[in-house]
Amino acid sequence: MSAQDKVAINKLPTGVLGLDEIVGGGLPEFSFNIIAGAPGSGKTTLAHQFVFANATPERPALYFTVLGESAIKMLRYQQQYTFFDPAKLPGSIRFINLSQVVLEKDLGAVLAEIIKEVEKANPAVVVVDSFRTMVRRPQGSPSELDLQSFIQHLALFLASWQATTFLIGEYDEDELRDNPVFTVADGLIWLRQIAERNSVVRKLQIMKLRGQASVPGLHTFRITDAGLQAFSRTFGLSGHKKRPPSQRRLSIGVPELDKMMGGGIPEGDSVLITGASGTGKSVLATQFIAAGIRQGEPGIVAVFEERPQAYADRAGSFGLDLESPQKDGTLLILYLRPLDLSVDETMNEILDAVKRIGAKRLVIDSLAGFEMALSPGFREDFRESLYRMIFALTGIGVTILSTVEVDESFTEFPFSTYSISFLTDDIVRLRYVSIEGELRKIVVIIKMRGGDHSQDIREYEITSEGMVIAGERLKDYQHLITGIPERLRASEKKKVIE
Amino acid sequence: MLQLGARDLAQRLLAHEAAADKTSVSAESAALRVHEKLRRSLCVLAGVAGYRSLASRALTLAKARAPGLRAMQVTADGTLQMHSEARSESHKGLAGDNQVILISELLGLLHAFIGEALTLRLLREAWPNAVFEDCDSGEEEKA
Numbered sequence: 001m002s003a004q005d006k007v008a009i010n011k012l013p014t015g016v017l018g019l020d021e022i023v024g025g026g027l028p029e030f031s032f033n034i035i036a037g038a039p040g041s042g043k044t045t046l047a048h049q050f051v052f053a054n055a056t057p058e059r060p061a062l063y064f065t066v067l068g069e070s071a072i073k074m075l076r077y078q079q080q081y082t083f084f085d086p087a088k089l090p091g092s093i094r095f096i097n098l099s100q101v102v103l104e105k106d107l108g109a110v111l112a113e114i115i116k117e118v119e120k121a122n123p124a125v126v127v128v129d130s131f132r133t134m135v136r137r138p139q140g141s142p143s144e145l146d147l148q149s150f151i152q153h154l155a156l157f158l159a160s161w162q163a164t165t166f167l168i169g170e171y172d173e174d175e176l177r178d179n180p181v182f183t184v185a186d187g188l189i190w191l192r193q194i195a196e197r198n199s200v201v202r203k204l205q206i207m208k209l210r211g212q213a214s215v216p217g218l219h220t221f222r223i224t225d226a227g228l229q230a231f232s233r234t235f236g237l238s239g240h241k242k243r244p245p246s247q248r249r250l251s252i253g254v255p256e257l258d259k260m261m262g263g264g265i266p267e268g269d270s271v272l273i274t275g276a277s278g279t280g281k282s283v284l285a286t287q288f289i290a291a292g293i294r295q296g297e298p299g300i301v302a303v304f305e306e307r308p309q310a311y312a313d314r315a316g317s318f319g320l321d322l323e324s325p326q327k328d329g330t331l332l333i334l335y336l337r338p339l340d341l342s343v344d345e346t347m348n349e350i351l352d353a354v355k356r357i358g359a360k361r362l363v364i365d366s367l368a369g370f371e372m373a374l375s376p377g378f379r380e381d382f383r384e385s386l387y388r389m390i391f392a393l394t395g396i397g398v399t400i401l402s403t404v405e406v407d408e409s410f411t412e413f414p415f416s417t418y419s420i421s422f423l424t425d426d427i428v429r430l431r432y433v434s435i436e437g438e439l440r441k442i443v444v445i446i447k448m449r450g451g452d453h454s455q456d457i458r459e460y461e462i463t464s465e466g467m468v469i470a471g472e473r474l475k476d477y478q479h480l481i482t483g484i485p486e487r488l489r490a491s492e493k494k495k496v497i498e
Numbered sequence: 499m500l501q502l503g504a505r506d507l508a509q510r511l512l513a514h515e516a517a518a519d520k521t522s523v524s525a526e527s528a529a530l531r532v533h534e535k536l537r538r539s540l541c542v543l544a545g546v547a548g549y550r551s552l553a554s555r556a557l558t559l560a561k562a563r564a565p566g567l568r569a570m571q572v573t574a575d576g577t578l579q580m581h582s583e584a585r586s587e588s589h590k591g592l593a594g595d596n597q598v599i600l601i602s603e604l605l606g607l608l609h610a611f612i613g614e615a616l617t618l619r620l621l622r623e624a625w626p627n628a629v630f631e632d633c634d635s636g637e638e639e640k641a
Contacts, residue, residue: 065545070544070545070548071543071544071545071548072543072544072548072552072611072612073611075611075612075616076611076612076613079612079613079615079616086613086615086616086619087615087619089616089619090619090620090623094542095542095543096542096543097541097542097543097544097545097548098545099545099546099547099548100545100546100547
């Protein structure tokens with residue numbers, strides 16, 4: 001069958017930021033869906049968002065409430081969300097309470113009542129909240145056959161009447177196999193709320209969606225004043241083509257270091273600046289951003305350990321003006337809310353900022369701060385999350401510079417405590433060395449995936465102008481990377497030079 | 499409180515119902531009709547049990563302000579009626595200001611739970627011909 005012979009399935013907006021991308025562009029029109037999850041997981045709010053996004057006076061939404069949350073209280077709470085538009089009631093959204101029928105009659109009467117209301121209103125959207133309480137009735141649960149027949153007739157009727165339907169229920173995942181409602185459903189959205197240590201993480205999964213491809217896996221979501229906001233595992237970039245590799249080199253902001261890197265950082269690379277506390281990682285990161293702004297490349301700095309103003313003030317003390325570019329919109333310093341973040345949320349904020357200002361450079365200062373800002377559950381997946389994030393960002397051509405603090409050891413030369421060096425294209429190592437009774441600093445390029453780089457070990461200083469590489473490579477010492485070098489004797493020095 | 503005031507709104511609804519039924523001389527019938535229209539509209543939204551509890555609460559609050567309402571009760575289906583024993587006596591029931599107090603308590607409760615905008619929308623639905631222009635909450639449906 002050719003593409004034009006196939007029926008086109010209209011996709012309806014979910015009304016939930018980020019969810020359309022996850023479900024493959026919107027929910028299929030006339031589909032019969034289940035929103036499942038434990039109490040408090042956001043099921044009713046999700047249904048309301050869909051209803052408010054799609055109901056019109058011509059094709060209204062019918063919202064059937066059954067036993068459980070009182071409709072009055074539901075309206076009281078739901079109107080606190082910004083998506084709640086009271087003007088849509090009762091013309092476009094009609095709430096109908098079925099408690100009496102459910103309590104006093106059988107499923108046949110419940111079906112008849114729903115049919116009567118649907119035929120009267122010709123709705124585009126029908127919600128039954130909660131379907132679970134409707135079928136778990138006080139007169140005892142209906143037989144499996146009765147239940148199956150009820151669900152079958154309901155699904156058939158609502159689809160024939162061209163309604164997109166949502167049944168809301170407090171289901172356990174154990175019920176997935178045996179409950180007939182899951183077999184009949186075209187779509188199954190499962191919401192979870194997981195307590196991890198002192199944090200709560202919300203995740204959703206599209207367990208089933210007929211007719212179109214959804215993004216698999218667990219996606220985090222948050223409930224804010226605006227209702228649910230979902231964060232796709234693919235960061236909303238699943239349809240984006242990866243940019244072809246660039247030949248362009250970007251200045252890191254320290255000319256001598258650019259030379260050591262073979263002309264600068266290849267555009268679209270992920271660079272890791274690693275070193276002990278006080279070695280100047282943040283200073284170098286700021287120089288990288290400032291160099292970009294000078295070149296007309298907007299930048300973003302994601303900070304986790306200090307407030308944006310403090311970050312800008314510190315840059316100012318090195319003669320780097322981060323105030324003006326913030327005012328003219330070429331720089332954004334993002335301070336990301338700590339302690340219960342998911343990588344997906346962080347990514348969403350960063351990607352929004354990238355799109356907003358057309359950023360070419362991104363600084364993550366630091367990875368340790370980033371990890372600490374995450375909810376404990378996400379920390380376990382930090383490496384995997386970081387991989388997805390870096391892949392997604394560099395894929396759209398952003399050059400990322402991340403800083404990471406490592407413990408200074410005088411016996412080892414670790415690149416990173418996170419074992420994430422495989423995620424980065426380039427690694428710059430900063431290190432303290434003890435020379436002639438002074439604690440001095442050296443820099444070395446460990447890796448440049450894009451090509452040749454200097455093998456030199458160079459001394460640098462942090463001056464009022466930032467990082468400055470001083471002098472030639474340190475030829476007079478050996479074992480520099482141990483931090484406790486030894487001065488070479490004249491004969492050994494001659495051998496090194498040769 | 500409602501922009502117009504629950505009392506003013508109650509008076510307006512009662513006057514509207516009284517004017518609509520010129521055949522009846524009973525003020526009580528206007529109050530019962532207002533209550534009945536609210537009952538029908540709110541039972542769809544909140545269910546019979548939901549409405550009954552709301553009406554019972556409103557009647558309790560109203561009785562505290564108007565002892566004459568002690569003769570009234572809310573039945574199982576949410577309708578308002580006089581106690582059977584009170585019917586034979588000379589109870590005031592819904593006469594005079596009592597009806598305004600009762601309806602205003604009910605409107606006040608609705609306002610407290612669902613806010614002004616939704617309360618007015620529900621009233622407009624129940625009284626499509628009544629005039630609520632000066633109590634417009636400014637919420638017009640976006641196209």
